[in-house]
Amino acid sequence: MTDRHETPYSNASRRSQPLRVxxxxxxxxxxxxxxxxLGGIEQLRFTTHRPELRVVVVDNDVDESARAVCEGxxxxxxxxxxxxxxxxxxxxxxxxxxxxxxxxxxxxVALIDDDEVPDRDWLAExxxxxxxxxxxxxxxxxxxxFLPATPNWITRSRLFDLPRHTTGAxxxxxxxxxxxxxxxSLAQMDQxxxxxxxxxxxxxxxxxxxxxxxxxRIVWADLAMVREWVQRDRTNRRWLFRRSWRVGCSSGWIxxxxxxxxxxxxxxxxxxxxCILKGALLTLPSSLRGCGEIVNALRxxxxxxxxxxxxxxxxxxEYDRVDRE
Numbered sequence: 001m002t003d004r005h006e007t008p009y010s011n012a013s014r015r016s017q018p019l020r021v022x023x024x025x026x027x028x029x030x031x032x033x034x035x036x037x038l039g040g041i042e043q044l045r046f047t048t049h050r051p052e053l054r055v056v057v058v059d060n061d062v063d064e065s066a067r068a069v070c071e072g073x074x075x076x077x078x079x080x081x082x083x084x085x086x087x088x089x090x091x092x093x094x095x096x097x098x099x100x101x102x103x104x105x106x107x108x109v110a111l112i113d114d115d116e117v118p119d120r121d122w123l124a125e126x127x128x129x130x131x132x133x134x135x136x137x138x139x140x141x142x143x144x145x146f147l148p149a150t151p152n153w154i155t156r157s158r159l160f161d162l163p164r165h166t167t168g169a170x171x172x173x174x175x176x177x178x179x180x181x182x183x184x185s186l187a188q189m190d191q192x193x194x195x196x197x198x199x200x201x202x203x204x205x206x207x208x209x210x211x212x213x214x215x216x217r218i219v220w221a222d223l224a225m226v227r228e229w230v231q232r233d234r235t236n237r238r239w240l241f242r243r244s245w246r247v248g249c250s251s252g253w254i255x256x257x258x259x260x261x262x263x264x265x266x267x268x269x270x271x272x273x274x275c276i277l278k279g280a281l282l283t284l285p286s287s288l289r290g291c292g293e294i295v296n297a298l299r300x301x302x303x304x305x306x307x308x309x310x311x312x313x314x315x316x317x318e319y320d321r322v323d324r325e
Contacts, residue, residue, distance in 0.1 A: 019051040019127065021180075022106040023079075026086075026094035027114040028060040031069045033229060038073045038081075040117035046124045051108075053079040053123075056101050060094040062087050090198025095176060099192055106183050111176040116142065116226045118178075125224040126180040129167060136185040136216035137208070139174040140224030147232055154235045157292025159299075160228075165220040174208040174218050178226045185216050200315040202250030209254065237295055244299040248272070248306020249315050256310065265311055272311075275304030 023041055027034050034057070041055060055077065059066040062085070070083040086097040095111070102109045108130070110123055122140070130138045144160040154160075165171060186192065189211065197203040212218055233239060252272075255263045263271075279300030286293035309315075 018049065019108065020054070020106045021051040021108045021110060021123065021127070022054045022056050022098075022102040023110045023112065023123070024056045024058070024095070024098035024102060025112060025114055026058045026060060026091060026098060026176075027066050028094075029065050030114050031065055033115045034066055034069050035073070036229070037112065037114055037117055038069070038077060041079070042077055043120050044118065044123050045120045049127075051123075051127065054106070055079050055081045056098050057081065057083050058094045058098045058101075059083065059085045060089065060091070061085075088195075088198075090195060091201070092193035092195045092197055092203035095193045095203070096195065099186060103183055103187055108180055108182055109186070110180045111178075112226060113177045113228065115231070116177060116228045119225045119227070122178075122224050122226060123180075125221050129219060129221040129224070130180055130182070133168055133217070133219045135182075135219040137174055137179055137181045137211065137218040138221050138224070139171065139218060140178040140221045140226065142177050143225060143227050144230045145227045146230050146235065150230070150232065150235045153291040153295075156290070157296070159240060159292055159296060160230060164222055167220060167222045169220045171218050171220050172209070172212045173205065174211075176204040177228065178224065179208075185211075189214065197250070197253075200250055200253070201246055202254060205250065206254045209258070213258075237298075240295055240299055241302045244302035245306040245309075248275075248303040248308075249310045250306075252307040252310025253313075253315060268307055269311060272304040272307035275307065276301050279304065 025034070025037065038055070041053075044053075057066060057070050059070075064085055067083060067085075070081055074081050082101055084097055084101060086094045098111075099109065108127070110126060112118060126138045126140060129135065141164050142162055146155050189207075191210075193203045193207050195203075197206060208218065234243075252268050255261075255268060256265070279297050279302075282297035282300070283294060286297040
């Protein structure tokens with residue numbers, strides 16, 4: 001089977017001009033998760049104005065571990081599926097490859113991670129909020145789903161929870177784990193995802209910071225929920241601390257390279273020391289509220305340390321090793 005780089009939308013659909021939406025997925029050696037996600041996409045429902053949907057899967061594995069899943073899914077998926085291999089290793093490389101397929105063909109791209117599953121009304125809600133607010137991008141929440149045998153202190157804590165907002169609220173950030181973006185707005189950006197950030201992570205944070213800074217409107221859709229299956233090797237202190245270090249490193253890296261630059265090295269250093277001090281001071285009272293609270297306080301220490309490390313260009317290549325099933 002040859003890769004289908006440009007599966008066209010039907011001529012009949014072009015005449016009736018429904019919205020053309022590509023659901024873009026970057027994947028790396030997660031065939032079971034990818035199959036679960038594709039099943040969730042098949043279950044999407046639209047009460048009014050169903051868009052013309054297409055699924056774009058970019059396999060970032062030179063061994064093409066997602067090919068068999070995609071071949072099989074074509075037998076039962078209602079939407080056409082485009083399968084592309086991006087041999088250059090890196091999340092931004094895979095995301096950019098997906099956008100190269102979509103730009104010029106789709107009206108919107110919906111980005112979702114390969115370890116997630118959307119609720120049935122996910123895409124309909126993103127589109128509804130986009131149309132109501134005339135937004136360039138719409139972001140939504142992610143709810144963690146823990147596997148059996150996950151430690152109780154993890155499941156009882158809020159360590160994997162992310163901030164949420166009122167539907168329609170304008171925000172200055174988004175992540176590719178749940179976002180809808182207008183293609184005509186993407187086409188106006190001088191650069192898409194920064195491929196220098198291939199293994200250190202944070203390329204979606206960096207891109208959407210530039211996107212918002214360029215004046216494009218990002219709003220929140222609180223009912224456009226996706227659920228993330230949290231792998232067991234992420235439910236431990238070591239992984240949580242390393243993730244906080246990496247986020248600190250990448251946030252400092254991004255801030256030092258923003259144009260125009262908003263924060264000096266002195267500001268980043270001061271903020272880093274404040275995070276370390278605050279986290280250390282919170283550790284003792286947190287010990288009275290359980291392991292999850294202690295870990296949350298110490299994550300702030302690791303985040304601050306990562307921001308300090310960014311000042312001397314130390315980074316952590318979190319994606320040198322990617323979780324496999």
